[in-house]
Amino acid sequence: MTGDTAAETGWAKINLALHVRRRRADGYHDIETIFAFADFGDGLAVRAADDVTLTIAGRFGAGLPVDGGNLVLRAAAALAEACGIKAGAALALDKRLPVASGIGGGSADAAAALRLLNRFWNIGADETALRAIAATLGADVPACVGSRTQRGDGAGERLRALADxxxxxxxxxxxxxxxxxxxxxxxxxxxxxxxxxxxxxxxxxxxxxxxxxxxxxxxxxxxxxxxxxxxxxxxxxxxxxxxxxxxxxxxxxxxxxxxxxxxxxxxxxxxxxxxxxxxxx
Ligand SMILES: C[C@](O)(CO)[C@H](O)COP(=O)(O)OP(=O)(O)OC[C@H]1O[C@@H](n2ccc(N)nc2=O)[C@H](O)[C@@H]1O
Ligand SMILES: Nc1ncnc2c1ncn2[C@@H]1O[C@H](COP(=O)(O)OP(=O)(O)OP(=O)(O)O)[C@@H](O)[C@H]1O
The missing domain is CATH 3.30.70.890 (GHMP kinase, C-terminal domain)
Structure with a gap:
């Protein structure tokens, strides 16, 4: 049983500080960062459907992929696969944050999709489980799952909540x-x-x-x-x-x-x- 409609926000991510410590053999960099989040961001809504689909509107929506290149659909597929479920969802993204702009737009959307579909599909995964799926989608996505003030180490995926x-x-x-x-x-x-x-x-x-x-x-x-x-x-x-x-x-x-x-x-x-x-x- 799934709900009829639901919505989430992909909160804009801010790196209050970002120290780059070293270039790694895998092409990534070890960083130390403080993540904070604004109280505005992209809107993501869902309604019941037979298949998983995505439509995009909003000031920065033009030109974004609506296929498997979109982080929202990648997140939906990763969640469904990790939980072994096959369910539909008509997703609608209101793209309010500029793209490729350092505030994690795509990462915030992917994290919002994980939170939203976890609810909508009644999966009941906890934040730790969602973060593990998030880590497969991008370095910033795990921090965006909780969207609270955190310290990030490693490639940014080793997270610790900070008293803010x-x-x-x-x-x-x-x-x-x-x-x-x-x-x-x-x-x-x-x-x-x-x-x-x-x-x-x-x-x-x-x-x-x-x-x-x-x-x-x-x-x-x-x-x-x-x-x-x-x-x-x-x-x-x-x-x-x-x-x-x-x-x-x-x-x-x-x-x-x-x-x-x-x-x-x-x-x-x-x-x-x-x-x-x-x-x-
Ligand atoms: C700059 C930050 O936004 C700070 O929070 C993140 O470190 C980047 O996070 P992101 O956009 O989710 O990054 P990804 O999509 O995972 O990586 C994009 C590309 O950035 C580079 N990259 C990313 C993260 C990292 N710690 N070292 C890197 O060198 C890699 O070349 C990678 O191919
Ligand atoms: N839902 C999405 N929103 C924005 N960009 C997306 C999305 N899905 C895929 N992308 C692709 O991801 C790239 C930019 O990602 P994103 O917006 O996360 O970068 P960013 O703002 O630079 O994030 P970061 O703070 O991690 O540097 C673009 O090439 C874009 O086409």
Whole structure:
């Protein structure tokens, strides 16, 4: 028995800090990161159907695959296979987050699909089981399953929940210059220098003392990121930086009014950019 309809959100992922420690023999990189999530993201809805299908709408929906190349359908197939079930689902994705932009859009969608279909198909898998399936879909997907503040090690899949008292109630602004950036290309452009570990302790303090080691590589491939970082200056943010492999940059604010003032000023100065404000999730 499945429900009739259900919905989930693929929350936008933010890397508050991202230290790249070494290039591995398998082509991946060992990283140390602090994941946080915004309270907005892509919408994913499902209704009963005989087969598994996907339709896509939304500002950033054009050009995304609607076949097995889409992470939503890959997640559905991986879940069905892991649980040995054969069930249908008509999935509808509202693509609100920019694609290939460092805020885990596809990863967030894949994780939302796992949570949604776990419910819709009455599977009852726990978060640990969903994370194991998620790890087969991409480095960021396990963190997106819980979508809470976490420390990530390894390729990002070794996760530890963080007490997020110093982040509570913070407002967040995300800004993207409208240029896609492929994660693999940014890692490939990293200069290979280990600049040291990410501190332990409260996540905001650790992030403030930390870095995004992919920033220089990403700016070299997409100089507009430098303009975005400059545009985020001067609004009183407690932290502003690039997220993930870029090109999206974030800023954290104590006051929602400061985030909204920055959002309005940047949107007016750069009408082609994607600018979104909300709270941490
Ligand atoms: C940059 C981050 O977003 C930070 O959270 C993640 O490390 C990347 O996560 P993701 O987009 O889910 O990455 P995947 O789809 O698994 O990998 C895309 C490509 O990025 C590179 N990659 C990714 C993760 C990692 N730790 N080292 C890498 O070198 C690999 O070339 C890989 O082929
Ligand atoms: N549902 C989806 N949403 C976005 N991209 C998808 C999706 N399914 C497949 N893709 C493909 O994945 C690639 C981008 O993935 P994603 O949006 O996760 O990157 P990202 O924003 O750079 O994430 P990260 O923060 O991990 O770097 C694109 O090439 C896109 O075609």
């Amino acid at each position: 008292d110093d982040l509570r109630g913070k407002s967040v602004l995300l800004v993207n210059p409208g240029l896609p950036l492929a994660t693999g290309a940014v890692f490939a452009a990293w200069d290979g220098i280990d600049r040291g570990p990410l501190a332990e302790g409260p996540p905001l303090a650790a992030a403030q003392a930390g870095r995004n080691d992919l920033e220089a590589a990403a700016v070299s491939l997409c100089p507009a990121i430098g303009t975005v970082l400059g545009a985020l200056d001067g609004f009183g943010a407690s932290l502003s930086r690039m997220s993930g492999s870029g090109a999206t940059c974030f800023a954290l604010f104590d006051l929602p009014s400061d985030a909204q003032a920055a959002r309005a000023a940047i949107a007016a100065a750069y009408p082609d950019w994607w600018v979104a404000a909300g709270r941490l999730h």
